[in-house]
Amino acid sequence: MPVVKALTGNESAAHGAALARPDLIAAYPITPQSSVVENLAQMLADGKLSCEMVEVESEHSAMSVIQGAALAGARTFTATSAQGLALMYEPYFRMSTLRLPMVMAVAGREMTSPETIWGGQQDTVSLREAGWIQFYVEDNQEILDTVIQGYKVAEHQGVLLPVNVCYDGFFLSHLTEGVEIPDQEQVDSFLPQYRPQHVILDPQRPMAVDPMTPGNLLMKYRRNHLEAMQTALRVIDEIDADFYRVFGRRYGGTIEEYRLEGADAVLVTIGSMTGAAREVVDLLRDQGKKVGLVKVRVLRPFPLKRIVRALRSAKAIGVVDRSVSFGWNSGALFQEVLAALGSQGMVMPAVSFIGGLGGADISNDHMLKALTTVLEVSANQAAEQETVWLD
Amino acid sequence: MTSTWISPTGDEGIYQIDTGKWRTFRPVINRDRCTNCKLCGYYCPVSSIKLSNQQQVHIDLSYCKGCAICATECPRGAIDMVREGEE
Amino acid sequence: MNLQEVFYGAEDLISPGLSACPGCAGELTMRTVMKIMGKNTILGVPPGCMAGAGVVGWNRLSGAKVPITIPLLDNTASMLAGIRRYYQSQGRNDVRVVAFAGDGATADAGFQALSGAAERGENIIYICYDNEGYMNTGFQRSGTSSKGSNTSTTPVGAMRKGKAQHKKDLPLLLAMHNAAYVATVSPAYVQDFVRKIEKAKEVTCGLAYIHVLSPCPTGWWFDPKDTIKLARLAVQTNFFPLYEYEDGRFYQTVSVKQAKPVQEFVSRLGKFKHLDQEAIADLQQWTDRRANLLQRLCAESPA
Numbered sequence: 001m002p003v004v005k006a007l008t009g010n011e012s013a014a015h016g017a018a019l020a021r022p023d024l025i026a027a028y029p030i031t032p033q034s035s036v037v038e039n040l041a042q043m044l045a046d047g048k049l050s051c052e053m054v055e056v057e058s059e060h061s062a063m064s065v066i067q068g069a070a071l072a073g074a075r076t077f078t079a080t081s082a083q084g085l086a087l088m089y090e091p092y093f094r095m096s097t098l099r100l101p102m103v104m105a106v107a108g109r110e111m112t113s114p115e116t117i118w119g120g121q122q123d124t125v126s127l128r129e130a131g132w133i134q135f136y137v138e139d140n141q142e143i144l145d146t147v148i149q150g151y152k153v154a155e156h157q158g159v160l161l162p163v164n165v166c167y168d169g170f171f172l173s174h175l176t177e178g179v180e181i182p183d184q185e186q187v188d189s190f191l192p193q194y195r196p197q198h199v200i201l202d203p204q205r206p207m208a209v210d211p212m213t214p215g216n217l218l219m220k221y222r223r224n225h226l227e228a229m230q231t232a233l234r235v236i237d238e239i240d241a242d243f244y245r246v247f248g249r250r251y252g253g254t255i256e257e258y259r260l261e262g263a264d265a266v267l268v269t270i271g272s273m274t275g276a277a278r279e280v281v282d283l284l285r286d287q288g289k290k291v292g293l294v295k296v297r298v299l300r301p302f303p304l305k306r307i308v309r310a311l312r313s314a315k316a317i318g319v320v321d322r323s324v325s326f327g328w329n330s331g332a333l334f335q336e337v338l339a340a341l342g343s344q345g346m347v348m349p350a351v352s353f354i355g356g357l358g359g360a361d362i363s364n365d366h367m368l369k370a371l372t373t374v375l376e377v378s379a380n381q382a383a384e385q386e387t388v389w390l391d
Numbered sequence: 392m393t394s395t396w397i398s399p400t401g402d403e404g405i406y407q408i409d410t411g412k413w414r415t416f417r418p419v420i421n422r423d424r425c426t427n428c429k430l431c432g433y434y435c436p437v438s439s440i441k442l443s444n445q446q447q448v449h450i451d452l453s454y455c456k457g458c459a460i461c462a463t464e465c466p467r468g469a470i471d472m473v474r475e476g477e478e
Numbered sequence: 479m480n481l482q483e484v485f486y487g488a489e490d491l492i493s494p495g496l497s498a499c500p501g502c503a504g505e506l507t508m509r510t511v512m513k514i515m516g517k518n519t520i521l522g523v524p525p526g527c528m529a530g531a532g533v534v535g536w537n538r539l540s541g542a543k544v545p546i547t548i549p550l551l552d553n554t555a556s557m558l559a560g561i562r563r564y565y566q567s568q569g570r571n572d573v574r575v576v577a578f579a580g581d582g583a584t585a586d587a588g589f590q591a592l593s594g595a596a597e598r599g600e601n602i603i604y605i606c607y608d609n610e611g612y613m614n615t616g617f618q619r620s621g622t623s624s625k626g627s628n629t630s631t632t633p634v635g636a637m638r639k640g641k642a643q644h645k646k647d648l649p650l651l652l653a654m655h656n657a658a659y660v661a662t663v664s665p666a667y668v669q670d671f672v673r674k675i676e677k678a679k680e681v682t683c684g685l686a687y688i689h690v691l692s693p694c695p696t697g698w699w700f701d702p703k704d705t706i707k708l709a710r711l712a713v714q715t716n717f718f719p720l721y722e723y724e725d726g727r728f729y730q731t732v733s734v735k736q737a738k739p740v741q742e743f744v745s746r747l748g749k750f751k752h753l754d755q756e757a758i759a760d761l762q763q764w765t766d767r768r769a770n771l772l773q774r775l776c777a778e779s780p781a
Contacts, residue, residue, distance in 0.1 A: 057594030064553035068560025199398035208401030209547035211535030406539035407495035436506035458501035459703035
């Protein structure tokens with residue numbers, strides 16, 4: 001029987017990983033991720049988990065050990081944050097371009113400098129062009145469930161890509177919530193054993209992995225990778241639906257639409273800030289305001305079609321980013337949404353909101369300010385908007 | 392063959408360069424001096440020195456780059472380096 | 479295996495046509511190592527001369543007859559540790575995992591990963607072919623280039639005379655990690671070479687580290703025919719002593735009764751052509767000091 005326990009976000013990630021029966025875990029401590037691996041190490045010590053655990057000397061080696069094991073056929077798991085992810089970048093990029101499925105939990109953290117250890121999404125958002133699938137989740141139950149979903153997406157024969165499950169450092173990693181832990185048997189039936197067919201380092205089937213590849217062939221690999229990303233959009237939605245049938249919970253797949261019926265002003269959010277946005281949408285709806293919400297659950301691949309469909313009736317939108325795009329004087333997600341709309345010839349007033357950097361809170365007041373601003377813009381249809389800082 | 396264009400793999404054969412064409416000098420064993428001690432084969436970087444069915448060392452020139460290590464190391468001076476094109 | 483079995487009997491598991499320079503000691507070493515390791519081996523060759531020469535393959539072709547990959551320059555030991563750990567967990571302990579890495583990938587960029595793997599006792603066989611520099615990218619200085627080396631990043635001119643620092647001593651560093659087995663080998667000392675590779679092959683617990691001084695005709699500027707001569711001279715001058723380390727003890731495996739002056743080795747290499755007597759004396763002193771240290775370390779161990 002599934003049990004409900006009070007779990008932190010990091011414990012939720014650890015339980016999700018353990019339920020996926022990884023063959024090998026390699027990780028290095030970093031705030032705010034550390035307790036993910038500590039929890040897994042304790043499960044191992046208590047005999048509740050059986051796998052290889054490699055206590056590496058750096059995140060670079062964590063990803064490297066995992067890469068080797070994955071090439072040998074293992075299901076793998078790691079977790080990290082910010083500087084650790086940055087140190088991983090070299091093997092991180094290669095994990096996706098080698099097309100090795102895995103799940104990595106990221107307790108999101110702002111990037112130094114200024115020196116910081118607190119929450120933010122700059123670490124993973126900055127790596128959105130490294131070929132990984134990136135989920136951004138809202139609460140602890142979704143962390144656990146998305147780790148399990150993540151493996152199924154990653155190992156899907158039409159996808160074969162690594163998956164990040166990103167959750168806001170401290171806001172979720174250290175927040176305790178009631179979380180339902182599914183049955184191992186249920187998870188086993190949902191997530192069968194992983195058997196790689198497309199690449200293997202095994203003397204019984206000798207091959208070279210990564211011979212020198214000229215550009216004309218390299219482009220074929222890139223094209224296939226891009227196509228797999230597009231396939232993943234469909235697969236993520238399907239697997240979310242499958243998950244619902246087994247576990248009774250679902251998250252909308254790549255995006256979640258919230259109270260969009262007849263909404264003139266729509267807020268687009270990502271990660272744990274969505275909770276505050278929901279409350280503010282409810283509040284304004286109670287006042288008769290036509291507002292709604294789109295939660296972007298998957299930033300990579302970008303769910304262009306679903307976003308466009310969700311926003312097509314809005315008169316104005318606002319996008320709240322917990323990270324910045326240095327070249328755009330706005331948030332990164334904001335530019336992604338604009339690009340999606342523009343690609344379909346849709347033009348509407350849009351406001352970029354930036355908040356919650358470096359562990360700063362995004363409160364209900366911030367969300368109220370944001371949604372009220374978008375409502376005003378939707379009424380007067382002003383075209384050009386300044387970026388609004390939620391500080 | 393693996394599923395093409397997913398992971399970059401090399402499993403469609405062995406890559407080999409025709410290094411035998413690099414040579415300007417080729418090693419030739421002087422059978423009068425050769426004692427068949429087989430030392431030359433221990434030092435050939437290309438593994439070009441082989442044994443015949445009669446257990447005699449001979450040089451397979453297919454990939455020999457003509458480095459002349461064999462000629463230098465032969466304790467009997469039984470390997471001559473001969474310019475390509477000459478007998 | 480006896481020498482004839484290794485060099486004439488065993489299958490060459492590397493592509494016969496690699497674009498390594500004529501007279502390359504690295505190519506010789508790699509082929510020999512793999513003849514001893516055999517088919518049940520997974521090989522990791524990071525960026526460097528051997529990968530550049532095509533052993534990981536081109537296009538859709540492989541450069542070896544065993545499973546092979548090219549780790550990053552800086553993660554060879556950890557990537558291979560991951561492979562080995564998985565095979566161990568699957569009960570397939572017979573699958574050997576071997577690194578064949580240059581000195582740059584070992585002493586410099588890859589040292590952290592190697593140090594971590596050695597400390598954790600990862601059961602991989604790590605072979606470093608030390609040609610004293612980044613030869614594949616054009617003979618730049620590395621942590622193992624000898625002092626005075628004329629490299630493309632420590633060139634000789636009116637004001638500077640090659641590399642200013644002595645060589646980083648990797649095998650001793652690995653011994654100080656208490657690696658399960660550490661050995662220096664030379665392609666000139668074949669019997670010693672084969673015995674040590676076979677020993678490394680049999681290490682089932684912990685990391686085996688083999689360091690081979692790999693004379694490089696192109697980067698050191700000498701005639702390719704002299705590769706083995708120079709490898710031998712490096713040992714005979716004590717410039718590269720042959721020893722092994724096991725269970726906390728050092729053993730000299732090839733004793734040099736009357737060491738030749740280092741000058742005999744140095745004077746044959748173009749990269750040292752500019753060295754004056756003072757610089758050569760410095761190299762001699764460094765050589766003597768290490769030979770001395772090794773002698774004392776070996777004296778602590780039973781014969």
